[in-house]
Amino acid sequence: MPTVEVADLKDGDFLLDVREDEEWQAGHAAAALHIPMSEFVARFGELTEAAPQDGRIHVICRSGGRSAQVAMYLGQQGIDAVNVAGGMQVWEATGRPVVTDAGAPGEVV
Incomplete structure (x- = not known):
């Protein structure tokens, strides 16, 4: 499984957050796209x-388990x-930085 360190x-790397809605609402990376697993x-x-x-998708979750599954799925679809x-x-x-949808400081739950 291809992995990258935080x-x-x-800046500008495409980040896909696959955590569930309540996790996202508590706090997330500002520029991430949110699609729950x-x-x-x-x-x-x-x-x-x-x-x-033509770019790489960096998949993130709370600790790396769900994002590894989604990254593997994307790789099987021919996506980097x-x-x-x-x-x-x-x-x-x-x-x-971790923010809420309103731009306030958030937290990882």
Whole structure:
């Protein structure tokens, strides 16, 4: 499974958050696209519309388990996708911003 460390992510990298709605609402990366894993197959078209055609998709969840499954699925579809190691827990621990939909400081739950 291709994996990337949070520290290696750059501004502008496409980030797909596959956590559930209540996790997202508590806090997320500001520029991430949110498609919960439980709805992923049904909402796959949203990803293909939003993702860069020639870029990598960085898939993130709380700790890396769900995102690894989605990244593997995307790879099977021929899409360049990698799992973000440690997920939002590491994102928050390394000082990366976590926000709510209103732009206020958020938290990872």
